[in-house]
Amino acid sequence: MKIKRYNKKSSYAFCFGSEPVKDLLKKKRERVLKVVFKEEGLKDSNVKKIFKMVKEKKVDFEINDRLIEKTAFKENTYVVGIFEKYECKLNEKKNHIVLVNPRNPRNIGTVMRNMVGFGFEDLVLIKPAVDIFQPGAVSSAMGSMFYVNFRYFDSFEEYKTIFKKHNIYSFMLDGEKEIAEIKFEEPFSLVFGNESKGLAKKFKKYGKTVFIPHSKNIDSLNLSMSVGIALYVASK
């Protein structure tokens, strides 16, 4: 197989750096196609650990500086993991995070990192939505993406029909209750709109609506920050 630079249509994706590759090997071994090392990197103690892990787990590997340079997201990357793309089964008993039409790859990566940080595992993406395997998203997630179950749906209604038992909390600037006053009843879905428009009015009919209080001197908190604060509060 000739490996090309990442492309939305390709069947494989990349993750970058020792820690993310370690998470990939630990959590998604069955998806790994190959691990590529930069020769110079093999002197680094973290990279050495990955090299050992790759051999132990009998993963295909290659030392190939050019391939690293072609596929890496940032300069000075010593190791790249190549893996088959996948979708996951969501856990119907766990709490979900729902992003409606997210556009920014970095935001989605940061959201995954915060989810894992605060003990959430299930991520719902309502289309149209950013490609979660885009290098910018994988890179911001810093390995945490391999701990997250994610699945795309064509519409929020489709998601809601399947996960009927989840209590919906939609985050809106004009939400009816302040986040600190809410007692989140499990299993719940925390729902967030996209970076520029937030959630459409129709979300008012799906469950409770929530706001995070902030000063009038900013339009809104940014998406990953709102999600981060919501996860922090809801995980308490």
Next chain:
Amino acid sequence: MKIKRYNKKSSYAFCFGSEPVKDLLKKKRERVLKVVFKEEGLKDSNVKKIFKMVKEKKVDFEINDRLIEKTAFKENTYVVGIFEKYECKLNEKKNHIVLVNPRNPRNIGTVMRNMVGFGFEDLVLIKPAVDIFQPGAVSSAMGSMFYVNFRYFDSFEEYKTIFKKHNIYSFMLDGEKEIAEIKFEEPFSLVFGNESKGLAKKFKKYGKTVFIPHSKNIDSLNLSMSVGIALYVASK
């Protein structure tokens, strides 16, 4: 004056887009050198408002597509504000946010946006630190930088000598108390280390140390997220 692309040594900096330029004109009129418009942008209703504001406030302006293209941080920018760089006087009665050696311009921009969102106005930067006027920082701040008083110090000790009355809360992965248990006593300084290394051990002797609990499956929350959560909690 011939305007050049942003450079750390230049005496002026840029802000991008209607809302940030509006904030610049509102909060830092005395620093504004010029506002530049893209001809095509003058049809846009938000840009029209800025145009009106510029005339009312007797600000120097120019319609110059090439200058916009040369100085703008993102494509499709209709308006750029050019302003003299400045430093601010910190308010000694207010609570401060202290970033020790921050490196990432976007983080610092997001921190400013969150500060304004949660009612904080005073930002301390301990050198070596990112240049706050870098386009990436100004752009992430989305106008909120003009609401923030910021000042650079050569060392934390220098800052502490001047602001003796501030109670220090240093955020460290191995902090002694969980954030939810802390009663922040005003005036306080919330202190954060840099993106990769956090705070040095010496911060344990300066005041209280605090941690934000998170799962072991991530190394740490990212800097702007930690600050955002701390601001949210401390502002309650």
